[in-house]
Amino acid sequence: MGWFKQLMGLEAPNASKSPSASDSLPVVGPLGLASGKQVTFDATLKLLLDGNSAVVIPGSQQVWALGVVDLGQSNWLSRCYMNDEDYWLQVHTSGDIVGQVESVILFNYLSYVTINSEAELRRLAGPESLIGLPTYTHNGVEYHREWGTEPGQTELVALSERVSNPEESYSVEHRSMLYARDTGLTDRREFLLFSVEEDAEGTISLSTSLGISLYTTDLNTF
Secondary structure (H helix, E strand, C coil): CCHHHHHHCCCCCCCCCCCCCCCCCCCCCHHHCCCCCEEEECCCHHHHHCCCCCCCCCCCEEEEEEEEEEEECCEEEEEEEECCCCEEEEEEEECCCCCEEEEEEEEEEEEEEEECCHHHHHHHHCCCCCCCCCEEEECCEEEEECCCCCCCCCCCEEEEEEEECCCCEEEEEEEEEEEEEEEEECCEEEEEEEEEEEECCCCEEEEEEEEEEECHHHEEEC
């Protein structure tokens, strides 16, 4: 195994048992989301979130790629990556990939950093970082850890994503940590997601995203 998998405890999938990235990927995901589809957001969201969340609501967006994460126990995450790379949308469903919608979150990418060494990884997202502690402060705003019950730093959560776009299908291995806070708005929470990602070529990166809860009625797909 490479240094990344050794450090993070992530074993490479068994190629003889694991499906390829293109296997079982839906052409159309939940809420009618698919590559090439346009997504528009309720125009009142910007005004609603003003002063309550730093998440930026974009104009009309076109979906470029669709990613799927199998959470087990018939729960799925579908991730829609837009042509405008500042934005991506996550839909949690149960029962089936296109089953009951449990939650919708619009994310803004805050940063994306390529990691070139073990020391850099430990400093940015490993034991020497603040990621995984019970609280995390970003731009003066405090968020509370959603995953893990340890009083101190907890391990990042492993997620395996299969992604497909019009040009290719591939897999991405994630080690992630999610934080959240209440915005004061009904059923709208703000999320801070850190993800150490390793792609099929072995490139390792750390992405940081800020998200907001949406209702299914907040967006339209056509």
